[in-house]
Amino acid sequence: MAKRVFVVDDNNIILRFVALHLGEAGFDVHTSSNPLTVAMEVGRCRPDLVLLDVEMPAIRGTQVLAALRRTSCHSTVKIVLFSSLAPEVLAQLSDEYGAAGWIRKASPLDAAALVRQVGELLAAPGARTRPKAIVADDSRAMRRILTGSLTNDGFDVFQAGDGLELDELLRRMPGVDLLLLDINMPELDGARLVRRVRAEGSATRILLVTCESDLGHVRRVQSAGANDYLLKPFTSGELKRTIRRVMEAGRATAG
Amino acid sequence: MLPQVDEAALTADLFQVARTVWQTMLRRRLARAPDLGDTAPLAAFGTQMFTAWSSLTGAWTGSVHLHCDRESALAFSSWLLNDTREPLRDDDVADCLAELSNVVCGNLKVSLPGPTHIGLPAVVMGEDYRLELPGGRQLVRLAGLVEGLRVDLVVVQQVEV
Numbered sequence: 001m002a003k004r005v006f007v008v009d010d011n012n013i014i015l016r017f018v019a020l021h022l023g024e025a026g027f028d029v030h031t032s033s034n035p036l037t038v039a040m041e042v043g044r045c046r047p048d049l050v051l052l053d054v055e056m057p058a059i060r061g062t063q064v065l066a067a068l069r070r071t072s073c074h075s076t077v078k079i080v081l082f083s084s085l086a087p088e089v090l091a092q093l094s095d096e097y098g099a100a101g102w103i104r105k106a107s108p109l110d111a112a113a114l115v116r117q118v119g120e121l122l123a124a125p126g127a128r129t130r131p132k133a134i135v136a137d138d139s140r141a142m143r144r145i146l147t148g149s150l151t152n153d154g155f156d157v158f159q160a161g162d163g164l165e166l167d168e169l170l171r172r173m174p175g176v177d178l179l180l181l182d183i184n185m186p187e188l189d190g191a192r193l194v195r196r197v198r199a200e201g202s203a204t205r206i207l208l209v210t211c212e213s214d215l216g217h218v219r220r221v222q223s224a225g226a227n228d229y230l231l232k233p234f235t236s237g238e239l240k241r242t243i244r245r246v247m248e249a250g251r252a253t254a255g
Numbered sequence: 256m257l258p259q260v261d262e263a264a265l266t267a268d269l270f271q272v273a274r275t276v277w278q279t280m281l282r283r284r285l286a287r288a289p290d291l292g293d294t295a296p297l298a299a300f301g302t303q304m305f306t307a308w309s310s311l312t313g314a315w316t317g318s319v320h321l322h323c324d325r326e327s328a329l330a331f332s333s334w335l336l337n338d339t340r341e342p343l344r345d346d347d348v349a350d351c352l353a354e355l356s357n358v359v360c361g362n363l364k365v366s367l368p369g370p371t372h373i374g375l376p377a378v379v380m381g382e383d384y385r386l387e388l389p390g391g392r393q394l395v396r397l398a399g400l401v402e403g404l405r406v407d408l409v410v411v412q413q414v415e416v
Binding site for chain 2: 138139140141142144145148184186210211212213214232233234235236
């Protein structure tokens with residue numbers, strides 16, 4: 001059965017070129033120049049891979065990708081960024097937004113290379129196998145310690161130093177597996193943020209990491225929907241065990 | 256009327272908290288240094304100093320301070336980060352000391368009248384400075400040693416607005 005590729009690009013010339021050459025290579029190709037209806041069309045045609053332009057006037061491809069990731073039924077669709085942006089920019093965007101990869105639009109477009117790259121990406125294992133974590137703490141030292149531990153445990157880690165940065169990260173990066181949250185950060189109402197994350201239906205595990213010895217305050221934030229809390233000071237072993245426990249509890253709930 | 260604090264009990268609690276923090280986060284044993292004299296002035300350390308403090312406001316208002324010289328600050332920071340591969344910058348050291356003062360303060364607050372809210376830490380570094388907190392009164396000061404490196408911990412209560 002032919003692999004189905006859904007191509008999204010505001011440039012109709014590129015759409016026709018890609019559809020022609022992928023079709024000749026045996027792929028079942030669907031196209032759209034309207035990025036605002038991608039989620040609906042992905043649901044309709046159920047592609048094996050989405051080739052997604054990044055620079056579109058109506059909406060950026062990365063925003064489309066983020067929206068697809070927030071939709072639980074599309075959260076595992078293999079999405080590949082397709083753009084003339086510099087390779088290092090595409091690589092960073094791909095990593096940040098959880099794309100399965102990227103293909104650079106050469107000028108002129110190279111049909112053979114495009115067909116080969118699409119084939120390779122379709123054959124590659126599914127999107128991100130490394131879980132994503134956010135470390136949110138105003139202390140750079142603590143962010144460094146937590147990031148080091150999480151990285152050693154196989155996470156891709158992103159950092160936020162205050163509530164505004166955390167808010168921005170959560171908006172840009174749906175599907176975060178784990179959030180380590182200091183509830184005493186600037187620009188942050190910890191309980192409100194936890195409630196908001198839960199209200200959006202997110203399955204993100206939330207671990208409160210705090211020096212706050214007033215457990216009443218910690219438990220009030222936890223009751224908003226956090227999975228657990230860890231009080232500073234803690235050893236590296238305590239940190240690893242707590243993270244493992246939170247992640248396994250989350251898997252048990254999902255299973 | 257200011258909330259009353261048992262200074263002897265607070266001293267014991269401060270030492271217990273600090274010892275736990277150094278043992279847990281730095282994997283080092285903190286010992287009291289009575290021979291140095293808990294009232295020894297800052298000038299006894301030398302000229303390159305770091306001071307980190309975190310404040311509490313609410314039912315009790317004041318701050319918890321951590322003073323040490325550069326050698327101690329560098330050692331504490333590299334132990335905290337568990338990274339001795341490259342020289343630490345002053346801002347890395349300041350950040351580490353800020354975190355230590357914050358954790359000590361956060362854990363000590365249960366020994367003080369509550370409820371209180373812990374603020375963001377601050378750090379001063381330099382030579383021959385003297386930290387004055389207008390309206391503040393030193394409640395507790397103790398000197399500690401970690402592998403021969405000295406750290407002083409101080410609790411200051413705000414008695415005047």
